[in-house]
Amino acid sequence: MSATRKAAPSRSVAVIGGGWAGCAAAVALADAGHAVTLYEAARTLGGRARAVDAHGRRLDNGQHIMLGAYDRTLGLLRRVGIKPREALLRLPLQMRYPPGRGLMDFVAPPLPAPLHMLAALLRARGLTGADKMALARFSTSARWMGWQLHNDCSVAELLERFDQTPNLIRQMWRPLCLAALNTAPEHASSQVFLAVLRDSLGAKRAASDMLLPRLLLDGLFPDAARRHIENGGGRVLTAARVDALARDDDGRWRVTTSGGCVKFDGVVLATAPWQAAGFVRALPGLDALASQLDAFDYEPISTVYLQYDPALRLPLPFCALLDEPERGHWGQFVFDRGQLDAGQNGLLAVVISGASGAAELERGQLAAQVAAQLADAFGLPALAAPAWHQVITEKRATFSCRPALARPGNDTGIKGLALAGDYTACDYPATLESAVRSGLAAAAALDGIAA
Numbered sequence: 001m002s003a004t005r006k007a008a009p010s011r012s013v014a015v016i017g018g019g020w021a022g023c024a025a026a027v028a029l030a031d032a033g034h035a036v037t038l039y040e041a042a043r044t045l046g047g048r049a050r051a052v053d054a055h056g057r058r059l060d061n062g063q064h065i066m067l068g069a070y071d072r073t074l075g076l077l078r079r080v081g082i083k084p085r086e087a088l089l090r091l092p093l094q095m096r097y098p099p100g101r102g103l104m105d106f107v108a109p110p111l112p113a114p115l116h117m118l119a120a121l122l123r124a125r126g127l128t129g130a131d132k133m134a135l136a137r138f139s140t141s142a143r144w145m146g147w148q149l150h151n152d153c154s155v156a157e158l159l160e161r162f163d164q165t166p167n168l169i170r171q172m173w174r175p176l177c178l179a180a181l182n183t184a185p186e187h188a189s190s191q192v193f194l195a196v197l198r199d200s201l202g203a204k205r206a207a208s209d210m211l212l213p214r215l216l217l218d219g220l221f222p223d224a225a226r227r228h229i230e231n232g233g234g235r236v237l238t239a240a241r242v243d244a245l246a247r248d249d250d251g252r253w254r255v256t257t258s259g260g261c262v263k264f265d266g267v268v269l270a271t272a273p274w275q276a277a278g279f280v281r282a283l284p285g286l287d288a289l290a291s292q293l294d295a296f297d298y299e300p301i302s303t304v305y306l307q308y309d310p311a312l313r314l315p316l317p318f319c320a321l322l323d324e325p326e327r328g329h330w331g332q333f334v335f336d337r338g339q340l341d342a343g344q345n346g347l348l349a350v351v352i353s354g355a356s357g358a359a360e361l362e363r364g365q366l367a368a369q370v371a372a373q374l375a376d377a378f379g380l381p382a383l384a385a386p387a388w389h390q391v392i393t394e395k396r397a398t399f400s401c402r403p404a405l406a407r408p409g410n411d412t413g414i415k416g417l418a419l420a421g422d423y424t425a426c427d428y429p430a431t432l433e434s435a436v437r438s439g440l441a442a443a444a445a446l447d448g449i450a451a
Contacts, residue, residue, distance in 0.1 A: 015268045018222065018236070025268045036235070051219075064213060069200075143202055147195065159173055171320075274396075328369035407426070418446050
């Protein structure tokens with residue numbers, strides 16, 4: 001919110017849920033001069049983008065990549081005192097596999113758009129002439145269509161429609177779809193995928209840059225948000241589970257926890273869809289919304305941490321990997337955490353999106369298979385024997401991003417109650433940016449703040 005914007009009359013607002021959407025809503029409401037109380041059932045803020053304790057240290061529960069186009073997230077970081085230039089490693093748009101294996105090496109040079117994409121395509125290695133022609137044809141057609149479809153379909157169908165080569169699908173489109181939508185191309189929404197491509201392949205160079213957090217996720221935003229809210233007179237209550245939500249005849253809202261009942265003028269419900277459904281179902285007139293929230297399916301993400309000698313350093317901060325589950329090769333991307341944070345030297349994080357098959361394995365077995373995959377991919381046998389491992393699986397990491405999926409808006413239709421979460425109506429999939437946008441929009445729905 002601009003410092004010169006006239007604030008709405010002060011109201012008391014409860015934000016239920018301390019993930020990135022809830023924190024974004026609470027920051028916006030506090031900046032508008034409202035009395036904010038943020039409730040979080042866990043002991044820490046961050047939701048599904050937080051740090052956890054393991055092996056005597058802090059680890060993120062998952063690895064995230066942001067884009068330079070994530071203007072709402074970057075603006076919010078600045079608002080709470082985080083400097084993106086220091087907190088994020090900025091890299092040009094790229095899809096790079098371990099060198100020396102004859103696989104794809106695609107990286108955009110520092111040229112103005114669209115020359116950066118043309119140069120990247122011409123210089124790309126590991127792609128045949130037919131692959132490059134297919135990629136150029138797809139990008140040109142998508143731009144001509146305005147990155148929009150009249151009727152949504154699966155990503156697999158879209159790629160077939162535009163005659164994408166098997167090699168390009170294997171090395172680029174499939175891993176991009178899994179990373180962005182956490183849904184396999186056979187089931188993923190083309191319209192949402194095109195929105196992601198619009199802000200990467202089709203964006204200005206700076207907007208298409210990839211941003212990797214140097215800080216742990218709680219330090220990147222939730223901790224700073226807490227300080228910002230409390231400095232503005234608000235309250236942040238962790239380990240504070242909300243048991244019930246009700247609306248009185250006077251239009252005020254009762255929020256009940258184990259500590260008692262508190263009344264508020266408005267509520268932002270920023271929990272996961274299945275939790276929000278429980279609150280909504282208890283309110284009159286919201287049966288349809290409850291059913292919509294119940295209808296979501298979910299996809300898991302597994303992150304496999306492998307600790308090696310601190311002197312270990314991969315050729316790049318992150319690399320794509322060929323996932324071949326039939327060979328026990330589950331990893332899709334590997335991140336060298338030491339190149340992001342010197343305090344994590346020798347720590348590799350391997351991400352498995354759409355991880356239903358991997359999540360069925362015993363954790364030690366999965367870690368061993370991923371370590372063997374790294375040893376094979378980089379030609380370094382020592383990678384098969386890490387000093388320790390940690391597998392973190394979020395079983396309901398994101399909603400399953402299916403074609404024509406109906407996502408609810410922020411406005412519930414009941415005065416004083418708004419929804420926030422990466423699952424609400426947005427052209428993005430479940431990302432940090434969609435969570436932040438939703439939180440700001442929920443705050444706007446309550447008091448007219450411009451999201």
